Amino acid sequence: EVQLVESGGGLAQPGGSLRLSCVGSGFTFSSYSMNWVRQAPGKGLEWIAFIGSGGTTIHYADSVKGRFTISRDNAKNSLYLQLSSLREEDTAVYYCAGESTLSSPPDHWGQGTLVTVSS
Amino acid sequence: IQMTQSPSTLSASVGDRVTITCRASQSISSRLAWYQQTPGRAPKLLIYWASTLESGVPSRFSGSGSGTEFTLTISSLQPDDFAIYYCQQYQSPMYTFGQGTKLEI
Numbered sequence: 001e002v003q004l005v006e007s008g009g010g011l012a013q014p015g016g017s018l019r020l021s022c023v024g025s026g027f028t029f030s031s032y033s034m035n036w037v038r039q040a041p042g043k044g045l046e047w048i049a050f051i052g053s054g055g056t057t058i059h060y061a062d063s064v065k066g067r068f069t070i071s072r073d074n075a076k077n078s079l080y081l082q083l084s085s086l087r088e089e090d091t092a093v094y095y096c097a098g099e100s101t102l103s104s105p106p107d108h109w110g111q112g113t114l115v116t117v118s119s
Numbered sequence: 120i121q122m123t124q125s126p127s128t129l130s131a132s133v134g135d136r137v138t139i140t141c142r143a144s145q146s147i148s149s150r151l152a153w154y155q156q157t158p159g160r161a162p163k164l165l166i167y168w169a170s171t172l173e174s175g176v177p178s179r180f181s182g183s184g185s186g187t188e189f190t191l192t193i194s195s196l197q198p199d200d201f202a203i204y205y206c207q208q209y210q211s212p213m214y215t216f217g218q219g220t221k222l223e224i
Contacts, residue, residue, distance in 0.1 A: 035214070037162075045154075045162060045205055047214040059212045095161055105152035105209045107173065109161035 002026045002108045004096050009113030016086050016117070022079040022096030022110055030074035033057075033099040035106050036081050038092035038115075046092075049081065064090075086117045120144055120208050124217035131222065135196045139220045141189045141206035150210040153182055153191045156219075157202045165204075166191065196222075 008020040024032070036049045049070040050059040058070055069082040079096050093114050097106030121144035131137050141151065149169040154162035164173045166182040169189055179194040193200055201224055206217040 044219040045156075045207075045216040047207075047216060050212065050214070061213060097162075103150075103209075105164065105167050105207055105214070107164045107167070109163075111161055 002098075002100075004098060004108055004110035006094065006096050006110045006113040009094065009115045011116045011118065012083075012086050013119055014086060014088060014117055018083045018086065018115060020081040020083065020094055020096075020113060020115070022081075024077045024079070024098065027098075027100070027108075029077040032108075033102070034070075034072060034079045035097045035099070036068075036070060036079075037095045037097050037106070037109075038090075039095070039112075040089070040092040043092075051079070083115065086115075088117050091115060091117045120147060120211045120213075120215055122206055122208055122215050122217040124204075124206055124220050126220060127218065128221045128223065130224070131196055132224065133196050133198060137193050137196060137222065139191045139204055139206075139222075141184075141191070141217050143187045143189075143208055143210075146186045147208045147210035149185045150208055151182070151184065151189045152207045152209065153180075154205045154207065155200075155202050156205065162205065193222075 003025045006022045012018045048061045048064045051070045067085045071080045093112040095112045096110045098108040123142045125140050151169045153166040156162045170182045181192045204220045
């Protein structure tokens with residue numbers, strides 16, 4: 001069974017940093033492209049970052065470009081999101097989402113981890 | 120690429136046939152997915168390539184369209200179908216979602 005489990009969420013101060021992790025199991029992690037998608041409380045889904053299976057192709061949404069960094073360690077079946085220069089509007093549940101097939105949408109999602117940015 | 124869904128809220132009853140529309144600000148060919156989300160849960164992929172049903176998804180769900188206009192149809196609503204539905208384009212490397220359609224009883 002494909003599983004994605006996020007961790008690392010919590011309370012951070014404005015201007016602060018946080019590192020999210022997502023560990024995959026039950027599939028060949030190194031063959032999946034991966035994404036981070038967030039959802040602010042009571043709001044819709046917002047895609048924020050993509051990383052290809054090999055880690056060299058990376059894309060960001062404009063809302064996080066220059067502040068967030070996506071990375072992966074295929075040897076550890078792990079995906080990361082480094083959050084920096086945090087703002088209150090970054091408060092959201094952060095989901096990792098994997099693509100089992102090239103050029104197809106994310107079809108496997110974790111349960112999410114909550115990031116709260118507040119002083 | 121901007122994605123616009125309509126309506127934002129849809130009231131219906133069990134057994135009804137409902138349709139949700141999604142419009143893209145430019146052509147996305149058929150690179151359109153539909154997700155279902157229930158409270159406190161992660162989104163679930165229902166349809167991809169505009170009309171291909173994800174494995175395990177009931178056949179009462181169907182999708183159509185190409186270019187800039189797409190629809191999700193549920194042929195006979197079941198109690199578990201009352202949820203929020205999102206479209207998502209994956210034509211551009213920067214994926215975007217519609218704002219969501221809340222399907223309520």
